[in-house]
Amino acid sequence: xxxxxxxxxxxxxxxxxxxxxxxxxxxxxxxxxxxxxxxxxxxxxxxxxxxxxxxxxxxxxxxxxxxxxxxxxxxxxxxxxxxxxxxxxxxxxxxxxxxxxxxxxxxxxxxxxxxxxxxxxxxxxxxxxxxxxxxxx
Numbered sequence: 001x002x003x004x005x006x007x008x009x010x011x012x013x014x015x016x017x018x019x020x021x022x023x024x025x026x027x028x029x030x031x032x033x034x035x036x037x038x039x040x041x042x043x044x045x046x047x048x049x050x051x052x053x054x055x056x057x058x059x060x061x062x063x064x065x066x067x068x069x070x071x072x073x074x075x076x077x078x079x080x081x082x083x084x085x086x087x088x089x090x091x092x093x094x095x096x097x098x099x100x101x102x103x104x105x106x107x108x109x110x111x112x113x114x115x116x117x118x119x120x121x122x123x124x125x126x127x128x129x130x131x132x133x134x135x136x137x
Contacts, residue, residue, distance in 0.1 A: 054076075055069060055072060102117075102121065
């Protein structure tokens with residue numbers, strides 16, 4: 001009788017452990033896939049694909065004809081140089097504003113917090129540089 005209870009207990013524990021491992025492996029696989037997908041969507045190649053995704057979304061939601069799709073691509077192409085020029089002109093203004101904002105935040109912090117804030121900014125800059133380096137072929 002005692003062995004029967006022990007066997008059931010071991011079988012239950014084994015099933016519970018198997019369930020836990022299955023759950024954990026599924027969770028990690030999901031996190032990995034989500035992380036990979038997020039990184040892929042941020043990559044330079046994927047960013048260059050935004051027009052395809054945009055056109056696909058318009059086509060499916062608005063049931064565009066082939067002629068409409070072609071016309072929309074022409075519109076996107078026509079505005080592309082102007083859009084790039086605008087983005088390039090805004091970059092320095094955004095950088096300057098970011099620096100003013102960081103300076104204002106730093107002024108609100110205690111000296112020890114200011115040191116940590118500077119370290120945080122350097123770490124973030126290093127992460128961005130690392131991502132850029134990975135993206136380059």
